[in-house]
Amino acid sequence: MITLKRILVLIAVVSFISESFGQQKDIKLPPEATEFWEPVPRKVSVGAQNHDAPSDAIVLFDGSNLNNFVSVRDNSPAAWKVENGSMTVTPQKGDIKTKEAFGDMQLHIEWASPTVVKGEGQGRGNSGVIIMGMYEIQVLDSYESRTYSNGQAASVYKQYPPLVNATKAPGEWNTYDIFFTAPRFNKDGMLTSPAKVTVIHNGILVQNAVELKGPTEYIGIPNYRAHEAELPFVLQDHGDLVSFRNIWVRRL
Known part of the structure; x- marks a missing residue:
């Protein structure tokens, strides 16, 4: 050999x-x-269906309880509603976050906007997947509702619009498969490598290894600040009855 x-x-x-x-x-x-024979890629069992968690995934929500999440506000138990295999935002209860911290990861999450359509633009089925509590992938009912392009569903909020709009109708389940590379900082807190993210929305590539300009900012220009290599990710309470299910993570 x-x-x-x-x-x-x-x-x-x-x-x-x-x-x-x-x-x-x-x-x-x-x-x-x-040719080389070492290292040998480890074997992983795939799920029965494409969206099922593989054997090496950390299942954070299987539809039964919110034991893997806490309130961002005060670390108390997450108080969103769990019913029929999904969790739904309970307005005014606040954002929730994972108990576990993550850096580089593959995240699978499914979401549905409310079946009762209210509002337009940012006021319509609004939530977000906020990686490391800083870098937001927008969740929004963008099926037939116009808003600023870098704020619609599957955008890197206020940074990159999705390549296409792949949003399903209200009440139907959307899937996000998010591949995230955390930023790197040197010992002096200087950025050495920006965060990168790839997003597949309902099987369609919508963010192609884009380099994040910094943490999400609603107003102003994003700027990196040194932070831990791993942090919890957040699901946003924006006041709308957005639902989530089948959440799992693979560390990369």
């Missing part, structure tokens, strides 16, 4: 010969020279 070390040596030799003699096209390598 050719080890990774041997492969790297072979590549180095080939590069040296190529640079020295300009004859890379004449050098023949065995196929094994570019």
